[in-house]
Amino acid sequence: GAVVSQHPSWVICKSGTSVKIECRSLDFQATTMFWYRQFPKQSLMLMATSNEGSKATYEQGVEKDKFLINHASLTLSTLTVTSAHPEDSSFYICSAEGGGSNQPQHFGDGTRLSIL
């Protein structure tokens, strides 16, 4: 089956640090990748949708200058949390799909980000 790899799985860093998270589709070409965050006991919240070679589409309320997304190839998208603060601590999950109306998303393992 389709595999999506996300790295790192766990990050602990000081306030003010920028953190980059990678999302790779290992055995298929991902025309679209999605970035979510999830707080404890809450549902997934879509942050942005990225298509290879174009600018990401951010959901309302998500700061594009704070959460930089790059989707430079069909197998890699990155999310950079710039100048992270404790309120950015969350579970960040990426997903990817190969395109087509009936294709499901496949999720990465998620990145648990803790900002001290």
Added chain:
Amino acid sequence: RKEVEQDPGPFNVPEGATVAFNCTYSNSASQSFFWYRQDCRKEPKLLMSVYSSGNEDGRFTAQLNRASQYISLLIRDSKLSDSATYLCVVKEYSSASKIIFGSGTRLSIRP
């Protein structure tokens, strides 16, 4: 009204019971439907796609009712390992994908 609505639960049922979840969606143009399960502190994993004719995978049966705009998931002979949050996912597709997640239904199977 939310685009995709699910009963949040929790559903607490004994092992071996049959349990069913429903999910309603608001956009009649929605094209694809999926059920995912998410374990605590883990990423969602695809459980099954939902087809118009209904489909079954072992103990799991999914149904789609386009006229009433809902999908359902039936779990027979539930196991302890079925305890998770079940997410209903609706996909709209025009020039680009739009994926909408339900907030999830929590299921707890007790021995």
